[in-house]
Amino acid sequence: KAPKAEGEEGKKEEKGGKKNRAALKTPKGTRDYDAFQMSVRERVFDTIKACFKRHGAITIETPVFELKETLTGKYGEDSKLIYDLQDQGGELCSLRYDLTVPFARYVAMNRIKKIKRYQIGRVYRRDNPVMTKGRFREFYQCDFDIAGEYDLMIPDSEAIKLMTEILDSLDIGKYQIKINHRKLLDGFFAICGVPEEKFRAISSAVDKLDKSPWAEVRKEMVEVKGLEPAVADRIETYVQLKGSPMELLEKIRQEKLLESSALAMSALNEMDTLFSYLQCYECLDKILFDFSLARGLDYYTGLIYEAVLLGEEGVGVGSISAGGRYDGLVGIFGGAVPAVGFSVGVERIFSILEQRLEKEKDKIQVAETEVMVISPDKDVLKERMTLCNTLWKAGIKTEMLPKEKAQFKAQLDYALLNNIPLAVIFGKTELEQGTYQLKDFKNKDQVTVLKEQLVEEIEKRLPRFTTLA
Amino acid sequence: KAPKAEGEEGKKEEKGGKKNRAALKTPKGTRDYDAFQMSVRERVFDTIKACFKRHGAITIETPVFELKETLTGKYGEDSKLIYDLQDQGGELCSLRYDLTVPFARYVAMNRIKKIKRYQIGRVYRRDNPVMTKGRFREFYQCDFDIAGEYDLMIPDSEAIKLMTEILDSLDIGKYQIKINHRKLLDGFFAICGVPEEKFRAISSAVDKLDKSPWAEVRKEMVEVKGLEPAVADRIETYVQLKGSPMELLEKIRQEKLLESSALAMSALNEMDTLFSYLQCYECLDKILFDFSLARGLDYYTGLIYEAVLLGEEGVGVGSISAGGRYDGLVGIFGGAVPAVGFSVGVERIFSILEQRLEKEKDKIQVAETEVMVISPDKDVLKERMTLCNTLWKAGIKTEMLPKEKAQFKAQLDYALLNNIPLAVIFGKTELEQGTYQLKDFKNKDQVTVLKEQLVEEIEKRLPRFTTLA
Structure with a gap:
């Protein structure tokens, strides 16, 4: 089960008396998988792969570590969580933090103009691990991305549709996909009076709203990020906006909440188009249009979304998949190719299925x-x-x-x-x-x-x- | 194709003029796999997995990095090739060098008494990469091991049999499995007059005989490792012994070449038993009994073997799989469990099959x-x-x-x-x-x-x- 590696720390101490014996544990935040866990894992991967392939995706693989400079400046405040390799002579390298930046490097390096690919691999974050919640320092991500010049919201809607197909076929319970748009965020930040150079910093504060109460986030905005209190208070009214897509869209238009920002209004029109496509794909009922969704990563430029598992009373109990549009990322490496995609964080899914299958364990x-x-x-x-x-x-x-x-x-x-x-x-x-x-x-x-x-x-x-x- | 990462270095220079652009390459000795290469890779893995499963093996997974101390002192002179993670606070960690030491740690940590497992994963060596020959710094290994108290040479013969099944089903051409025994090596070292504390150092010199001529290896023994020239010369007569298993066994017995070492004689009896088992498994014809095979790794204690691809004139063109018995390794971590196994180095196999399939590429x-x-x-x-x-x-x-x-x-x-x-x-x-x-x-x-x-x-x-x- 998930907490194995932590449990082993206890074992180590218990044995501390014996000499010349190497520490009996895996590094903090990592775990082993036994044969039963591997069979659960294979089942999850097979299900997810089948969904990817149903949408015509091919797969690629990139190294577990990249040149340090490849990762630098792509992750905003999260960059501090990147694992570096020791300088043993030669190039400076870091363990990959996600599969998206290496994918962008791959697209640019091979001068690819169009690609629909999935990738399953481990990524590394020096975060505070919570093994019982499936939060590790080494964990699998299953990514799907469409890169290429295509028409507005068509690849985006396919990505979201695919996300619902995966979550439905894994059968892990009710979920909701929160959706927002970076330009919509930037638009209402401007309306509220946030200085443009603070957009990303304030955005990353908003991103904490799913874990922290408004008061705390406001404090960070004002005290850490130097926002005027009155501006922060105006933001509060916007981040409370959430609801079923069509209704919220209607409300915003009627109450003219974004009229003063051309940027936000164009994002709103994109959302309208997206929602109509998601209706064709019969998955609009899974969507929550949520102005408080911000996503921490620097590289998103348009639509952003996050799937949240819903607990007993319909409250979110944790993110299991997330993604968005990142039209500028490939361009940093050369050759501007717009792209959209998402990542499924499978560790939490393993935990859920492992617990469910635990009873049948002897019969498997x-x-x-x-x-x-x-x-x-x-x-x-x-x-x-x-x-x-x-x-x-x-x-x-x-x-x-x-x-x-x-x-x-x-x-x-x-x-x-x-x-x-x-x-x-x-x-x-x-x-x-x-x-x-x-x-x-x-x-x-x-x-x-x-x-x-x-x-x-x-x-x-x-x-x-x-x-x- | 394999040399992609190197080829990209050229690209980088060619683009050197553009500013603010991250280096367009993967770290030295690593590569990307495109969709075609992935399909070749999947084919290879599926074939190998089918062989592992035919022998009833389960699979496990361990982290890509281990505590540094877990790897320390297990690899002899090769330890310098281990990649360390930077000390960013917390534990000191290293990327895994092979799958065997982590497996031994796993067996000890979970107090396992018997296990037959396979594992497919990437390992890391700061070696001099030769991309065209499929020698990388990040590469896949496919490992099979049997740990547990079993009778003499029964698991060993199954491992070798399985190795032949894998190489046969991959259909990559003629090969030969060189076999030797650490106790046999130690026995004739003793007969030749090598001081016991020099056994491992001399063994690692002998290991270079497949790449270097005797004169060079002798020089290393005498000048670097301080062996008396007369002792080195006696070793030469032994390391020339090689041939088909039964014939060489007969010759050694008739000429009483090892009578003066009880250790070597007992190893010889073990080889006799092994060969009779391999006859039941119909794979003795693939075996070359070779006194010059030494294997560099510290942890082997008994039988050692290495599969070599044979080129046009029946000469070895490179090792593709190797293994042996390591009865002391699990014990270092606690709980002595004897074990035997081998590893398939699939990168060279990918290269061969990739070249072969290149022609069909458009039709796939x-x-x-x-x-x-x-x-x-x-x-x-x-x-x-x-x-x-x-x-x-x-x-x-x-x-x-x-x-x-x-x-x-x-x-x-x-x-x-x-x-x-x-x-x-x-x-x-x-x-x-x-x-x-x-x-x-x-x-x-x-x-x-x-x-x-x-x-x-x-x-x-x-x-x-x-x-x-």
Whole structure:
């Protein structure tokens, strides 16, 4: 389970007395995955990949670390969380903080004009880990992005539609996608009287509203970021605006809340277009138009969105996916290519599914072994080996106990414990007769089969995947 | 192709004139994978995983970095190649150098007594990269290990058998597995008169014999490692011993080459047992018993082996997989659990297959899109979106051009360029009639289908995977 790495710290102390023993833990904020956790993880990845592929995305991979300068200046206040590699001579490098900046570097480097790609990989943040909530320093992100010159809000609406498809197929409960627009934020900041050079700083303060009360955020604006109190108070009225897309759009237009900012009005029109597309995609009901959504990252330039899991009373219990438009990022590396995308933070999803599957844990066959080779006789090791070899050659997943003289019961127990469906059993008698006993643990029957028919008889009893032309 | 990252260095210089532009390259010794390379990689991983699973292995995952002390003192002279993370406060960490030491830490930390696991992940070495030969600083390893108290040479022989299964199924040409035994090495070192404290240093000199001539290795032994010249000369006669397993075993016994070392004689008996098991597994013909194989890593304690690809004239052109027994490694972390395993270095395999598949590149459908939604009319964007939505809901991989007014030819070209097998085409007429044109690019036919039958008609034309009970 998630808190394993932390739990291990306790173990380490408990063993502190023993000498010459390396610390028995993973680094802070990291974890191991055992076989059961890996099977949950694979299930999640397979589901997400299927959604990505349904939208025609290809995949790429980039290194786990990038040149330090590639990451510099892309993440705003979060830059302090970047892991640097030690300078051991040569280039200065940092572990990737997300998959978006490396993707932008990749697009620019390969002079790509259009690409729809997904990428699944680990990213690194020197944040304060909360293992129980699935917040780690090393964690997986599953990213989808569309880069290229396309028409207004068409790729954006596909990204959001895909986000809903993923969250729906993972079946992790109710969620809501908060949506806002950077130009809308900048527009109402201007209306409120925020000086332009403070837009990003104030935006990153607004971003904290999902975790902190207004009073605290206001304090940061005024005391840390030097905003006039009256301006902060005007911002308050705007960040409270939220509601179902069409209704809020209507209200803002009727009450002329943004008329004085051409920037905000153009963003509002973009939102209108987006909402109509999301209606075609039958996912507008998942959207909350929310003026308080700001997103911390520097690189967003347009639409921003964040999916939040809803708890018992419909209150947000945490972000599980987020994204937006970043039209300037590729250009920093050369060749302006607009882009939009999102990232699914799968660690929290792993935690949820792990807990749900915990009960079935014993029944899940983690190894996929199909046949256990067993003999009650103690001097037939080479015959067991030869039989394994025959079955491996036939593509059958086979195991035997790696003991010279294995106990009959130990062999049977191994098969039962590991939910192996079939066993091939033989002793001296069978060897003389050229036969085997084929035991089916599920149907609880056992038949004698001829040596030559063994593979065929096993295959009859195994579920197989076949391609239908 | 492999040398991409290096090629990009040139690009960078060429663009050096432009200001404020981040360096357009990946760090030295790392590379990106494009969609085609990813498809080759997936093919390789799927093949290898299938082999691992056929032997009943489960999988685990460990963090990309470990506590520095976890890696310290495990790799002998290679330790200098370990990447350290910068000390930014907190624990000192290093990128993993291989998957074996983290696996040993995992086994000890979770107090595991028996495990057969595979692991696929990237490892990091500050080595001199040779991108054209598939030698990187960040590269994938595919590891298989059996930990637990089992009988002599049974897990070892399964590991070697599995290694041959993997190399056979990857179909990358002829190869040979060199085998030796650390105790055999130590035994003849003792016979030659090497002082015991110099065993590992001399062993690591012997390890260089596959790349350097004897004269150079002898020089290192005498001048760098302070071995007496006469002792070095005696070693020479031993390291020349190599041949087919049974024959060399026979020769050594007849000529009584190791009689004076009980250690070497017991290792020889182990080899005898191993060879008889490999005969059951029908892979003894792949083995070369080679006294000059030493393996650089500190942690091996028994059998060691290395698979070498054979070039045109049967000469080794490079190691692609290696492993051995390491009975003391888990014990360093607590709880002595003997273990054996190997690692497949897949980068060279990727290179070989990439070159082979390069010719077919254009014909390979990298994205898996099944249907392209197309209209010759310019004002039906929402109708195209609605149709995409219908097909996505039915699980059909669908794309459309993300343009408000898409050119008919541009849409068709996109489908052809990306090898998309089907297109659904509609204009005003079809919308009025409630029909679609279904175009099959492969069969070069086009039929009119009713709206309600579209999904069914598409599915008829697509190859699908189905489970047979």
